């Protein structure tokens with residue numbers, strides 16, 4: 001039953017809840033009481049200032065990237081904080097290039113400048129927040145010079161960016177997994193939340209904190225409780241009233257303690273302490289950190305079920321493979337980054353023996369002795385509305401032939417919510433959380449002198465399970481590269497196109513070099529879609545203790561030309 005709870009109503013179940021934005025859910029929930037994009041996507045074009053950090057928006061969220069560019073054409077000032085010169089930096093007034101893993105330092109530094117220069121919004125702080133004094137005491141040591149030493153961001157640029165952000169009437173922060181995939185992921189998010197509250201840049205239209213979610217239905221998966229500590233709508237497993245409600249509705253008794261996250265499960269399985277796993281719509285054998293550890297975990301299971309639309313690398317470890325139907329072969333809802341629940345019609349008949357995920361799960365449950373008698377996703381949505389206050393007014397007939405509804409949408413008469421925290425936060429007062437700067441789990445040393453940061457490119461999707469099948473994409477992008485700064489390349493005598501061996505404490509990978517000044521000196525960048533190679537042999541599975549997100553964005557490596 002616990003598993004069924006995790007996937008009810010999600011159309012394309014994915015693990016993104018854990019690997020991309022668990023820190024967002026933990027961080028924003030602690031600060032505001034709700035962990036989601038506070039504004040709507042269309043509001044971006046009307047902002048006065050946009051601060052983008054840890055998001056390569058034009059490549060990874062192109063529709064949103066376009067709106068940011070449109071905003072700058074209408075006069076908005078853009079600030080980009082990213083270790084790489086992303087395409088967006090062409091439109092930015094300021095680009096701050098920090099070392100990966102140093103975000104808390106520059107955010108605390110900005111807050112100190114804002115407080116020292118009297119740019120904090122005292123009325124907002126007084127009326128809507130708590131714990132301000134603790135924050136002010138804590139940030140005192142983050143002088144711009146100290147921050148420059150940690151981050152590599154010139155003090156004068158940080159001061160300039162702080163003034164622009166604080167003085168704006170309507171300022172938005174946009175971030176993605178460059179912020180969350182760190183051992184301090186939750187603290188990074190909390191620091192951004194503090195920055196937005198300090199300047200009253202949250203709780204209004206065109207003004208807020210906006211995590212861009214990854215997979216097409218990751219927001220929906222989180223909303224439906226595909227996290228080990230909550231039921232749908234972020235109702236806590238540990239909260240007795242919530243639990244009793246679900247027990248009553250489902251006629252079973254439910255566990256009182258939160259479950260485990262995926263990396264924790266893999267580690268336990270590696271130690272032979274976990275016996276079976278059921279993996280739906282994800283491919284950990286390629287996409288997850290420290291792959292030798294992950295493979296040990298998969299191999300040591302007594303029983304593994306994989307449910308996917310393709311025969312993945314992970315499926316090679318499976319005892320049973322269940323063929324799911326793709327998005328086009330089924331109907332149901334997707335919830336996007338701006339909390340918008342949209343209905344998708346079925347476009348194709350089911351191919352071969354494929355079944356929609358909800359049907360496979362229901363039938364499996366029945367065979368295991370618990371009847372799940374849903375006739376369609378429409379009916380599942382009715383159960384969601386019944387048990388999930390923020391989805392309380394979301395029904396099939398309200399979603400068809402329109403653009404859907406944005407939660408919270410409490411009842412049938414509720415129109416949905418374009419922006420969050422109007423008048424008050426979900427938790428009444430916004431909570432300032434002083435955050436300590438902690439270096440990444442692995443920092444460069446003599447043996448491994450470079451910081452490796454990983455991410456994606458425009459052309460492919462993670463392991464390429466789906467995109468490697470497209471000849472157009474193959475034509476556009478034949479190779480992936482490791483990006484190296486020209487000064488570093490010169491020292492190592494590496495030229496464009498040379499094959500480079502990259503070694504970390506966990507593994508090695510060989511790949512072509514791209515010498516480019518879009519990357520900061522001392523830092524190298526790899527995408528995770530390298531055909532026939534698994535770059536996650538290199539990455540570190542160190543976890544954020546608060547959200548259990550792995551530190552994909554920083555590990556230490558050595559480079560050799562071969």
Ligand SMILES: Nc1nc2c(c(=O)[nH]1)N[C@H]1C(S)=C(S)[C@@H](COP(=O)(O)OP(=O)(O)OC[C@H]3O[C@@H](n4cnc5c(=O)[nH]c(N)nc54)[C@H](O)[C@@H]3O)O[C@H]1N2
Nearest residue numbers: 054055056060100101176177178214215455456458461462
């Ligand atoms: N084409 C394509 N689009 C995708 C995907 C895909 O695979 N292909 N995947 C989807 C998914 S699941 C996700 S989660 C999103 C991710 O979307 P993004 O987060 O935009 O993608 P990434 O490339 O992982 O990293 C974003 C940026 O973080 C920067 N960065 C690296 N280290 C740090 C750091 O320490 N601090 C900060 N502030 N920034 C840092 C990188 O330089 C990069 O520009 O993309 C989604 N969209």
Ligand SMILES: Nc1nc2c(c(=O)[nH]1)N[C@H]1C(S)=C(S)[C@@H](COP(=O)(O)OP(=O)(O)OC[C@H]3O[C@@H](n4cnc5c(=O)[nH]c(N)nc54)[C@H](O)[C@@H]3O)O[C@H]1N2
Nearest residue numbers: 012020281282283287307308309324454455462463465552
């Ligand atoms: N080094 C490094 N590693 C990373 C990251 C990084 O930045 N750096 N980012 C991490 C992030 S943010 C993410 S989200 C993960 C992505 O990791 P995964 O979620 O493992 O990535 P995908 O390759 O998108 O896998 C999705 C799987 O779902 C299947 N699928 C698609 N539609 C359906 C469906 O309707 N039903 C079923 N049953 N299956 C379906 C696809 O065939 C595919 O095998 O990678 C993480 N790994």
Ligand SMILES: [Mo]
Nearest residue numbers: 016020214215
């Ligand atoms: Mo993601």
